[in-house]
Amino acid sequence: MNTLGRHILAEIYGCNAEMLDNKDFIEKIMVDSALKSGAEVREVAFHKFSPQGVSGVVVISESHLTIHTWPELGYAAVDVFTCGDRINPWDACNYITEWLEAKNMTATEVKRGLFDQSVCVKKASII
Template structure:
């Protein structure tokens, strides 16, 4: 399961706060019943395009990983929660909202490992995803 979050209209001060990103990555796994196996790694990056600077971080969890990339000058954050264990995406979204102020949020839930499904289950998953895409377009 892979939850992909794009947050727009974010608070620049929150996004530029490396300690906030570290705290999110440190606390979030427990909040969604995941097992953190490394401490968060958080970095501030200043690249050749001034408005593309930001804070990025990740934490390895037993179930896979969680990553955050912020762009304070653009008011944008992207967050990935990738797990081989099912989790409540709506609850995870609510938990993210407690750490980061976002005026607009877009999210997607991707199912991974489809090659391991039997044909009937795989067809059902594909049909559900097609309906989700139709509703968004």
Template sequence: MTDCRHRPAGLHLLADLHGVAPALLSDAARIDALLREAAQAAGARILHSHFHHFGAGCGVTGVLLLAESHISIHTWPEDGFAAADIFMCGSAQPERALELIEQALQPASRMVKTIERGRL
């Protein structure tokens, strides 16, 4: 029998981070490590990750698959912009993941949309 401990109710954070130093947005290994640290800080369990760098001067796209759902990021160093998508259910705390990401990237401005998922 499958263990289905997590209920669908959770928070989905969509974060637009502007004014980020380009050097912080172009290193796939560094961004992978950052998202892993963010997932752990949120109390999430990492299942798999995949990150892709688009070449010199270009950005990164990546995703962490979590038992609680996912964290993804897309970066545009040429524009100093990162878009992060954090959805976690169960007892995981996506706000903590976003706090850690913001501390590392130090955006000049941010816009975050919070969506409650799976609640009636």
């Protein structure tokens, strides 16, 4: 079986609250994590909520990275989705976790676009 991509769903706890509430800092570490993993950044959009919290997305050629922060809880929800096998999404996820000064991170990897290539080739040849 082959997959189109890998999607890391990370629960990041015990983070520095000030960092989680700093839009510029969050944007920088998200972009830097994409670049350090070898991804190609296409677009970036981040928003600072009132009274607190930041959400954002880094669109990469290989898919995307997203973050939603709850500074009052020291918590960040992070998704790193990469297509193909050139980029390791764990590299970006671990970079983010480190820079948020997290005390704990749990994550699940989901294989996206799971398919049997031989079946796809057969179906394509029928068309």
